[in-house]
Amino acid sequence: GENVEQHPSTLSVQEGDSAVIKCTYSDSASNYFPWYKQELGKRPQLIIDIRSNVGEKKDQRIAVTLNKTAKHFSLHITETQPEDSAVYFCAATNFGNEKLTFGTGTRLTIIP
């Protein structure tokens, strides 16, 4: 089955700086990679996703890049703000599979 590794487990950045979270996956058949954000005490919510037919996708201050050859993908947050503080989970699956395999999460703290 799929195995997703996520690094780092914790990350602190100054407000306004950029943050990068990286994930690797094991199953070369995986072709869908979403990112979920879980604020303290709240439920996980989808913030961005990418399919394997593209290498990068942006949505305002967040972007995700995918390297299929190396089997890794990353979340980039620019101009970080206090409300970006949360736990971020990457995940992977393929269209023939019905379940997402999640990484272990990254706790991002934005320092004012």
Added chain:
Amino acid sequence: GAGVSQSPSNKVTEKGKDVELRCDPISGHTALYWYRQSLGQGLEFLIYFQGNSAPDKSGLPSDRFSAERTGGSVSTLTIQRTQQEDSAVYLCASSLGGGAREKLFFGSGTQLSVL
């Protein structure tokens, strides 16, 4: 409209007791998932329901765990003879269609503590 609803929000039980956790998905969502979130761990897949198809139970950690979904809507996750290692947040999620490529809408979870 209402999101995914889970109850109870917190459950404290004694080792060896049975517990039932409930999930009420978003109306019209055909897919329903149960995940477990342990401290410092990711989201561990437990079970998946899609319409009237047989559920995917491949993530259930032992035969003490079972789940059902009645009428294609409400789901109940049952843990029998609870153990301390069962302590975790149990999250339910639903999606409009089938397949993990659909956006998952999570409930707020049930915090289970086994003493």
